[in-house]
Amino acid sequence: MKDFKTSRKNFIKASALVGLGTFAFGIEAKGNNKPTRENQASDILPINGKFELAPLPYPANALEPFIDTQTMEIHHGKHHQAYVNKLNDALVLMPSLQNKSLENLLVNISDLPENIRNTVRNHGGGHWNHTFFWKSLKVGTKMGPKFTDLASKSFGSIEQCKANFEKLSLGIFGSGWAWLIVQDGQLKMVTSANQDNPLMDAGKEPKRMPKVILGIDVWEHAYYLKHKNKRADYVSSFWNVVNWDEIETLL
Numbered sequence: 001m002k003d004f005k006t007s008r009k010n011f012i013k014a015s016a017l018v019g020l021g022t023f024a025f026g027i028e029a030k031g032n033n034k035p036t037r038e039n040q041a042s043d044i045l046p047i048n049g050k051f052e053l054a055p056l057p058y059p060a061n062a063l064e065p066f067i068d069t070q071t072m073e074i075h076h077g078k079h080h081q082a083y084v085n086k087l088n089d090a091l092v093l094m095p096s097l098q099n100k101s102l103e104n105l106l107v108n109i110s111d112l113p114e115n116i117r118n119t120v121r122n123h124g125g126g127h128w129n130h131t132f133f134w135k136s137l138k139v140g141t142k143m144g145p146k147f148t149d150l151a152s153k154s155f156g157s158i159e160q161c162k163a164n165f166e167k168l169s170l171g172i173f174g175s176g177w178a179w180l181i182v183q184d185g186q187l188k189m190v191t192s193a194n195q196d197n198p199l200m201d202a203g204k205e206p207k208r209m210p211k212v213i214l215g216i217d218v219w220e221h222a223y224y225l226k227h228k229n230k231r232a233d234y235v236s237s238f239w240n241v242v243n244w245d246e247i248e249t250l251l
């Protein structure tokens with residue numbers, strides 16, 4: 001359950017089928033060390049040069065019995081807080097980047113100065129991924145018509161979409177994430193190692209900028225207290241906590 005690793009792998013594109021295409025971010029990538037993407041209204045922004053950990057958008061016990069209270073408290077209060085702290089520590093070394101949004105830093109990750117690049121990748125990625133993850137979770141919502149239509153067109157049926165996502169999540173070796181994204185007019189599933197995510201280096205190809213609509217954290221810290229080594233149990237129960245209202249809004 002060690003939380004901080006430095007090795008990483010590139011994304012593995014798992015499947016790609018039809019769907020809607022929208023681009024969440026405007027990018028102006030240039031081949032220098034100055035990320036130039038303009039901050040967007042929905043971006044995660046630092047306050048006085050520091051990123052902050054927002055409270056969970058619900059009580060820590062809100063996802064019971066599917067995700068237990070203690071896991072939520074540690075995952076948010078310890079793991080996520082540590083990502084924020086270490087991201088801020090790194091950016092102190094590069095004051096010119098302290099007014100950039102988190103999205104701006106991540107889409108241009110390979111252009112960041114080498115002395116902070118890996119730290120921003122791991123801990124900035126961790127901050128973005130978990131901020132997104134908390135908003136994606138809620139008990140008791142129902143799958144909406146936009147997702148139903150898109151997933152059915154893309155994967156043949158909702159059941160097949162879910163099965164593919166579970167299989168993908170189970171196949172991740174070690175720590176990482178599985179994602180549902182809309183890109184190039186298609187609904188796709190991708191995975192990332194460690195705290196990488198689909199935004200990273202997407203600024204290199206503005207037209208391929210993905211819209212992330214769902215992610216599942218398959219680091220052991222996300223499920224080990226409740227499910228121990230049984231990742232499959234965590235993944236199959238994950239559908240009970242997906243915030244379908246949020247997904248419908250994102251689409």
Ligand code: MN3
Pocket residue numbers: 075079130217219221222
């Ligand atoms: Mn996590």
